[in-house]
Amino acid sequence: MERFVAAAIQLNSKDNVAENLAVIKELVDAATGDGAKLIVLPEYANYLADENKLKHAETLDGPTMATYRELARTNGIYLNCGSFLEKSNDPKRSYNTSVLISPNGEIIDIYRKIHLFDVSIDHQVNDKESDSIVAGDKSVVARTPLLNIGLTICYDLRFPELFQALTDKGANLIAAPAAFTLFTGKDHWEPLLRARAIENEVFVIAAGQWGAHPENKSCFGSSMIIDPWGTVMAKASEGVGFITAPIDLQLQAKVRAQIPNLQNRRHFS
Numbered sequence: 001m002e003r004f005v006a007a008a009i010q011l012n013s014k015d016n017v018a019e020n021l022a023v024i025k026e027l028v029d030a031a032t033g034d035g036a037k038l039i040v041l042p043e044y045a046n047y048l049a050d051e052n053k054l055k056h057a058e059t060l061d062g063p064t065m066a067t068y069r070e071l072a073r074t075n076g077i078y079l080n081c082g083s084f085l086e087k088s089n090d091p092k093r094s095y096n097t098s099v100l101i102s103p104n105g106e107i108i109d110i111y112r113k114i115h116l117f118d119v120s121i122d123h124q125v126n127d128k129e130s131d132s133i134v135a136g137d138k139s140v141v142a143r144t145p146l147l148n149i150g151l152t153i154c155y156d157l158r159f160p161e162l163f164q165a166l167t168d169k170g171a172n173l174i175a176a177p178a179a180f181t182l183f184t185g186k187d188h189w190e191p192l193l194r195a196r197a198i199e200n201e202v203f204v205i206a207a208g209q210w211g212a213h214p215e216n217k218s219c220f221g222s223s224m225i226i227d228p229w230g231t232v233m234a235k236a237s238e239g240v241g242f243i244t245a246p247i248d249l250q251l252q253a254k255v256r257a258q259i260p261n262l263q264n265r266r267h268f269s
Contacts, residue, residue, distance in 0.1 A: 002249050004146060006173075007036035008207035008234075009242045010223040015049035015214045017056065021067050023240065031242045032075040038146060038247070040207040041082030042223070043096070043154045043179040049214035053132050057085040057094035060107065065099065073105030078144060082177035082207060083113065083153050088134045096133045098151045098177060100142040108144060111151035112136025115159050124183040129155075139165045147172040147249060150202070154178035157192045160199060167200040167262065172252060174202050178219075179209040185220025190232070198230035201256045203247055210238065228255040 009027045013020045024045060031039050046064045047056045058064050064084055072079040079101045086097035096113040114136050116129040139162060142149045150166030150173070157176055166174055174196065180189050189208075197204045203226065210221025223236040225245040233245035256262060 004037040004247055005035040005244050006038040006040070006203075006205055006225060006247045007031035007034070007242050007244045008040050008205050008223040008225055008236070009042065010208055010210050010221055010236045010240060011042050011045055012211040012240050013042070013045055013048040013209060013213070015047065015051065017047050017064065020046050020048075021064070025067075025071060027240070027242050028071050028075060028077070028079070031244065032077055034244050036077060036244055038078040038080070038149075038205075040080040040175045040177055040205045042207045042209045043083045043177045044085070044209065045082035045177070046084050048179060048209060050217075051214065053085060054092065054094060057087045059087050060099070060110070065107075068099070069101055069105040069107070072101040072103060076103045078103060078146060080149070080151070080175045080177065086112070090134050093132055093134045095136065096129070096153055098153050098175070100144075100149060100151065102144070109140050109142035109151065111140040111153070112138070113153040113156065114139070114162065115155045117155040121183065125181050139169065141166055141169040141171045143170075147247070150174040152176050154180060157196065160196065163196045163200050163202075167202055171200075171202055172249060173247060174200070174204050176204055176206040177208075178206060179213075180220045182218040182220045185222065189220055189222055190224070193224065193226055194230045194232070197226040197228060199261075201228040201252065201259070201262060203227055203252065208236075210236075210240065228252045
């Protein structure tokens with residue numbers, strides 16, 4: 001398919017999985033009604049709180065993923081779950097995992113967040129994701145009849161080499177679900193997203209968490225869909241909702257032909 005509609009859903013997930021999933025279902029149904037064939041949820045879409053994180057970790061065949069698979073199947077869409085807490089072999093830590101689901105409700109591919117958010121900014125941000133999360137070690141491009149989708153999660157955005165690796169593996173579009181902090185988001189979110197799109201001449205769908213969350217944390221929101229030229233095609237306002245934009249592979253081919261930086265790249269010491 002050369003052209004289709006994609007959506008990014010913006011949430012304010014908290015510490016109640018059932019309530020979060022109910023909001024997700026409502027918004028996925030609405031975005032599908034607006035013609036979306038690919039929908040991306042934010043990071044930690046089904047549960048966002050520091051307390052009881054391990055308690056809410058599930059397996060890939062657990063109830064949250066079953067809900068997502070049924071949602072994709074009933075709507076006939078490709079659904080990127082953003083991320084959820086997946087059980088690991090470490091009794092004290094889980095994975096931060098992103099899954100792409102087919103319109104048949106089948107899991108296409110699985111990505112476990114590589115870069116963990118261990119950041120301390122005086123009086124603003126103090127987080128050590130590695131205390132509760134096991135890092136993944138594999139870049140993932142999910143191949144679909146629509147296009148090839150590179151999977152990332154939040155803090156991965158600051159590491160251009162991952163986006164380059166995904167592009168080298170054939171990604172046409174890169175999903176960037178996030179729970180970006182309010183303090184860093186106001187200065188870094190859009191410049192980083194646009195840079196990753198421009199560098200790799202890919203579409204980027206950045207679905208974000210927005211607003212206040214348990215334990216006095218705030219997320220920036222500003223979900224957006226960006227084309228391979230770096231143009232922001234759609235940007236969410238404050239609050240819970242969704243945005244849509246057309247994904248046109250002919251546009252991508254034109255951009256890559258006009259500025260062939262992927263072919264002009266040189267390796268050097």
